[in-house]
Amino acid sequence: MSDAAPLAPLSISSRRASAAELVPVVLFAGFALVPFASAFGAQAYVLDLFTRVMIFSIAALGLDLIVGYGALVSFGHAAFVGLGAYAVGILAAHGLNEALVSLPVALAAATLFALATGAVSLRTQGVYFIMITLAFGQMAYFTASSLAPYGGDDGLTIHMRNAVAGFALFKDHFAFYYIVLACLLGCYLVCRAIVVSRFGRVLRGARDNPTRLVTIGFDVYRFQLVAYAISGALGGLAGYLLANHTEFVSPAYMSWPRSGELIIMILLGGIGRLHGAIIGALVFLLIEEWLSGVTEHWKMIFGPFLVLVVLFARGGLIGAWNEIAARLRRSAA
Amino acid sequence: MSEPVLRLHDLHKNFGGLTVTDGVNFEVGSSDLHAVIGPNGAGKTTLINQISGLLAPDAGRIVFCGTDITALPMSARAALGLARSFQITSILPGFSALENVALAVQARSGSSFRFFGRADAERALNEQASAALAEVGLAGRADIPAGHLSHGEKRALELAIALAMAPKLLLLDEPMAGAGRDETERLVAVLARLKGRFPMVLVEHDMTAVFALADRISVLIYGRILASGAPDKVRADPAVVAAYLGDEME
Numbered sequence: 001m002s003d004a005a006p007l008a009p010l011s012i013s014s015r016r017a018s019a020a021e022l023v024p025v026v027l028f029a030g031f032a033l034v035p036f037a038s039a040f041g042a043q044a045y046v047l048d049l050f051t052r053v054m055i056f057s058i059a060a061l062g063l064d065l066i067v068g069y070g071a072l073v074s075f076g077h078a079a080f081v082g083l084g085a086y087a088v089g090i091l092a093a094h095g096l097n098e099a100l101v102s103l104p105v106a107l108a109a110a111t112l113f114a115l116a117t118g119a120v121s122l123r124t125q126g127v128y129f130i131m132i133t134l135a136f137g138q139m140a141y142f143t144a145s146s147l148a149p150y151g152g153d154d155g156l157t158i159h160m161r162n163a164v165a166g167f168a169l170f171k172d173h174f175a176f177y178y179i180v181l182a183c184l185l186g187c188y189l190v191c192r193a194i195v196v197s198r199f200g201r202v203l204r205g206a207r208d209n210p211t212r213l214v215t216i217g218f219d220v221y222r223f224q225l226v227a228y229a230i231s232g233a234l235g236g237l238a239g240y241l242l243a244n245h246t247e248f249v250s251p252a253y254m255s256w257p258r259s260g261e262l263i264i265m266i267l268l269g270g271i272g273r274l275h276g277a278i279i280g281a282l283v284f285l286l287i288e289e290w291l292s293g294v295t296e297h298w299k300m301i302f303g304p305f306l307v308l309v310v311l312f313a314r315g316g317l318i319g320a321w322n323e324i325a326a327r328l329r330r331s332a333a
Numbered sequence: 334m335s336e337p338v339l340r341l342h343d344l345h346k347n348f349g350g351l352t353v354t355d356g357v358n359f360e361v362g363s364s365d366l367h368a369v370i371g372p373n374g375a376g377k378t379t380l381i382n383q384i385s386g387l388l389a390p391d392a393g394r395i396v397f398c399g400t401d402i403t404a405l406p407m408s409a410r411a412a413l414g415l416a417r418s419f420q421i422t423s424i425l426p427g428f429s430a431l432e433n434v435a436l437a438v439q440a441r442s443g444s445s446f447r448f449f450g451r452a453d454a455e456r457a458l459n460e461q462a463s464a465a466l467a468e469v470g471l472a473g474r475a476d477i478p479a480g481h482l483s484h485g486e487k488r489a490l491e492l493a494i495a496l497a498m499a500p501k502l503l504l505l506d507e508p509m510a511g512a513g514r515d516e517t518e519r520l521v522a523v524l525a526r527l528k529g530r531f532p533m534v535l536v537e538h539d540m541t542a543v544f545a546l547a548d549r550i551s552v553l554i555y556g557r558i559l560a561s562g563a564p565d566k567v568r569a570d571p572a573v574v575a576a577y578l579g580d581e582m583e
Binding site: 190193194196197198199200201202204205208209211212213214215216217218219220223226 | 385387406407408409411412416417419423424425426427428432436437439440441444445446447448449450451452453455494497498
């Protein structure tokens, strides 16, 4: 059995792998086509909604990188989004609307905050890590709330979206949509490269068995810290885009329920798959949009739905889909 | 004999009121297979944990290849060439056997802060990993997820991971633990082949294996070295026979 048996499951899994490759292709093709749908009669808010979906996909992607591939459950990830957004807002309040300035500042702020808080948080593990990242997130939230010159609790209106090298590129909603799509695609491809790279292999190894990684000579902490910083930078990018999209920043961007929503998104799509984070963000925001139109108490419906997904679809919606597909194949055979 | 690879100077370790390492002095020569035997709870694994850096000793010094490593973290000791296997199998079950070993090669082959390029396609890493797998008889199992290997194969994989680190010393904590009779024989054969090429510290309960392999044996009881020397000398030592080997050998 040792020679022949392993061959069969391998060939099946490679066929399944190529089918799974189609999912992200379909996903991105779908995103690319949305503006056409809205051009041909769909309401304008559709474009708006999908811009939001893609922006939160970027943040969820960053979170999946550390949760799915590093088993580092950060419960303060909204802080990075908020920091990126506030960078835009605060600079705009001083009359600086240039993307070439705001974007690097947003990324740097989020990355530095990730490095500083990660350096402390990563000394802990498990539940302690969750709690300490939550604490840092709330710290950022309360700091933003007390920024009286920048709106304090009420937030800050941005009167003009960023210009890129002087051109009002973000002003056109279609153009902005495709810029966000390009950012999402770029982040997705970079994350895919990272998880199979040398760095990603160390990160995945440390997720499965940190002691083993240390005994073969890896200083696991440094790898996790860099992953945390990359994840924070993606959050910062999402925040940068979000502020330009909504033309408004508020401390609420950083509050812990927002961090929870990001975790829900990746749980929903399926952790450790990257495109799962995108699917999760898509499903979460679509359900939110739809249910909140039906009833004010939409979370009463969404909550149980989420419980069911977590209970019965261990790998999120992608996992459930794979399960159903496998069952259909088996019953067909 | 040249400079010893490993020297322990008067090592002490207490867990609360329990003394588990009590003034251990210990040397491993540059091509020795040095076995550490003793009853359960004698402090063998604790000793290995202190050498590999998983535990810090309360007092004493650990000198490895002329460097005092007592205060070094585990990863730094590994980078110096101190490789260990675990009594309870410690592998990456979701990685293929080859990737388990390739990761150990990667640890000593250039920076791992590389974010682009598939690590599993790096030929230099895979070739060295394959060679290590072949040494322990797992050449045909390279693509199997490590979690699906048999228990004996997992034990062999741990050895291959240690070998892939290009070790200057192998610390083997009961490499045969839980393996069946056939598997044990195969593992002993592998260790016999490796003997002489790498200095080793072997903690093992299987006395047949120990006396077949060891150049020197130290008997550890209640955290103290009761006797140390050539296998024949240790076997004949009346104190050792009375305290430990008496039951084991009959």
